[in-house]
Amino acid sequence: MIEFGHLTHVGLRRELNEDTYYGDAELGLWLVADGMGGHEYGEVASALARETVVRETRQGTPLVQAIRIADEEIIRASRQRHDSLPMGTTVVAARVTGNRFEVAWVGDSRVYLWHAGKLVQLSQDHSYVQELISQGTISVDQARHHPHRNVVTQALGVTDPQSLNVETMTGEWLPGMQLLLCSDGLTEEVDDAGIARVLAHGECSAQECVDGLVAAALDGGGSDNVTVVLVRRH
Numbered sequence: 256m257i258e259f260g261h262l263t264h265v266g267l268r269r270e271l272n273e274d275t276y277y278g279d280a281e282l283g284l285w286l287v288a289d290g291m292g293g294h295e296y297g298e299v300a301s302a303l304a305r306e307t308v309v310r311e312t313r314q315g316t317p318l319v320q321a322i323r324i325a326d327e328e329i330i331r332a333s334r335q336r337h338d339s340l341p342m343g344t345t346v347v348a349a350r351v352t353g354n355r356f357e358v359a360w361v362g363d364s365r366v367y368l369w370h371a372g373k374l375v376q377l378s379q380d381h382s383y384v385q386e387l388i389s390q391g392t393i394s395v396d397q398a399r400h401h402p403h404r405n406v407v408t409q410a411l412g413v414t415d416p417q418s419l420n421v422e423t424m425t426g427e428w429l430p431g432m433q434l435l436l437c438s439d440g441l442t443e444e445v446d447d448a449g450i451a452r453v454l455a456h457g458e459c460s461a462q463e464c465v466d467g468l469v470a471a472a473l474d475g476g477g478s479d480n481v482t483v484v485l486v487r488r489h
Contacts, residue, residue, distance in 0.1 A: 329412030444475030
């Protein structure tokens with residue numbers, strides 16, 4: 256039995272919500288896409304990513320390949336419109352098949368696993384500050400306030416298909432596990448300890464946990480669109 260909650264909010268400082276998401280327990284697919292702020296038509300790019308990945312998954316295309324096709328489709332759409340700037344989007348997706356899960360991502364939207372009272376970040380941001388963290392140049396705390404923390408190094412529609420790095424991770428999908436997919440509008444405002452505090456409320460429904468996380472992001476400043484999807488196996 257799978258239960259999931261979902262919510263997107265424009266935030267407190269943006270006029271347009273360029274995030275989008277999808278969830279379907281029958282198909283076993285959930286995703287979050289964050290259209291590139293500052294790039295024209297970020298909401299078009301994120302919607303195209305969602306539609307392409309859903310369509311391809313329904314046709315039996317593997318998740319990584321579906322994301323690669325979305326990259327090509329966004330690039331094609333951008334060229335047809337003769338945009339001066341490419342339109343781009345991050346994507347993070349989870350696929351559940353039987354007792355296994357697969358997650359895949361491009362950009363800095365994240366996926367976390369909550370299991371046995373512990374929160375683990377499964378994805379690794381494709382971002383400038385993550386590269387600095389990996390090199391040991393800055394700490395995770397410093398990255399939270401770095402002036403270039405929103406610079407992504409990979410994005411659908413922006414990264415050349417030859418250079419696109421769709422990262423994946425698979426694992427056993429056990430009763431009690433929860434997968435949290437979110438845009439950086441959540442992680443900009445709420446640190447991992449704050450996320451864990453909300454998920455630790457065992458009596459909350461998945462939707463109540465999602466509502467609590469979005470509320471925490473808005474309380475933290477709501478500087479960006481925020482989207483949260485929580486998938487829970489009973």
